[in-house]
Amino acid sequence: MPEDQQPSPPDERRPTRRTLVAFVVGAGVVAGAGALATQLLGGGPQKAPASGTPTPRGTATATAGERTDGLLVERLVQRPGFTVAHRGGSLDWPEMSMEGYRQSVQLGANALEISLARTSDGVWFGLHDATLDRTSGTSGFVAAQHTWAEVQAHRITAAETNDPQQPPQPYLRFEDLVSAYGRTHTIFVDPKVVPTDHLGELFALMSALPDPTGTFVAKGYCTAQAWPVDAAARGYRTWGYYYGSELAADPGMLAATQARWSWLGLDYEATADAWRTLNATGKPVLAHIVPSRAEADRALSLGAAGLVVSGVREVLAR
Known part of the structure; x- marks a missing residue:
């Protein structure tokens, strides 16, 4: 395995359902300081600015019938308990489908997350694995060995959602997600199994927006190297996720890896x-991958700055 090719992290565990509501504000947030208050996360729809008042940069502008909870990077990190739709709500809809992202935005997700694969003809699209096998039931269909047209012949099933009978959905090009939500929502981007020599293409796609560092966060497993380092050099925030069990097994892991990440992630089951x-690092820590309101509440009470949510329906229920 090339040094900078990210090793396969422990599979991002697929929780059981989802969470959110009470965010505990610590009094000085010192060890032993009691939780003082709770607040609803995500609020309601943001108030429209008065006539003639410009919309603050980083705040989503609603289209007909859509919520306005989207936040770009600078405003996202200022929102206590902000929410990121993991794969577009992977517990609710076929993962990384436009339908999943649309539903997540409608329910009030502040940000979106996508893993990317690359076809043989250079199309970047939403896929967590090297193959379509898990998401489409194929056998040995390696995305990098097929064209985008061949990928489009398959659909993302709902087999791993809470409603496996819902219709399958088409795979989604990264460009189409960016076109739909890149000006209103922060997008966490993880190139997963794509070789690092293609990262220049991905940065070029991201640069199609006028202010790409205001939209995208480079996401990866904590031991990734080339992706976060290259992204940080270009001015992007980076987010590296950890698992509590691995930190316990390898006490040196955090010290050896955390410098290349702007924000950190910890699984919701961690101690x-x-x-x-x-x-204690002083960096924002996001809980992943939160399936239910109860687990969201626990993560927030332990100091999570934000939530990467698989159970969008339950966690963002009003």
């Missing part, structure tokens, strides 16, 4: 000690 350790 309170693991949360204290990551929060």
Whole structure:
């Protein structure tokens, strides 16, 4: 495996359902400081600016019938308990489908997350794995060995959602997601199994927006190297995710890897000690991959700055 090709992280565990609501504001957030208050996360739809008042940069502008909870990077990190739709709500809809992202935006997700694969003819699209096998039921269909036209012949099933009978959905080009939401929502981008020599293409796609560093966050497993380093050099925020069990097994892991990440991630099942350790870095720590309101509440009470959510329907229920 090339040095900079990210090793396969422990599979991002697929929780059981989802969470959100009470965000505990610590009094000084010192160890032992009691939780003081709770607040609803995501609020309601943001108030429209008065006539003639420009919309603050980083705030989504609603289209007909759509919520206005989208936040670009600078405003996202200022929102306590902000929400990121993991693969467009992977517990609710066929993962990384436009339908999933559309539903997540409608329900009020502040940001979106996508893993990317690359076809043999250079099309970047939403896929977590090297093959379409898990998401479409194929056998040995390696995305990098097929054209985009061949990928389009398949559909993303709902087999791993809470409603496996819902209709399958087409695979989604990265460019189409950016066109739809790149000016209103932060997008966390993870190139997953794509070789690092193609990263220049991805940066070029991201640069199609007038302010790409205001939209995109480079996401990866904590041991990734080329992706976060290259992204940071170009001015992007980076987010590296960890698992509490691995930190316990390898006490040196955090110190060896955290410098290349602007923000950190910790699984929602991690212990309170693991949360204290990551929060002590002073960097925002996002809980992943949150399936239910109960788990969201717990993560927030332990100091999570934001939530990467698979169970969008439950966590963002009003």
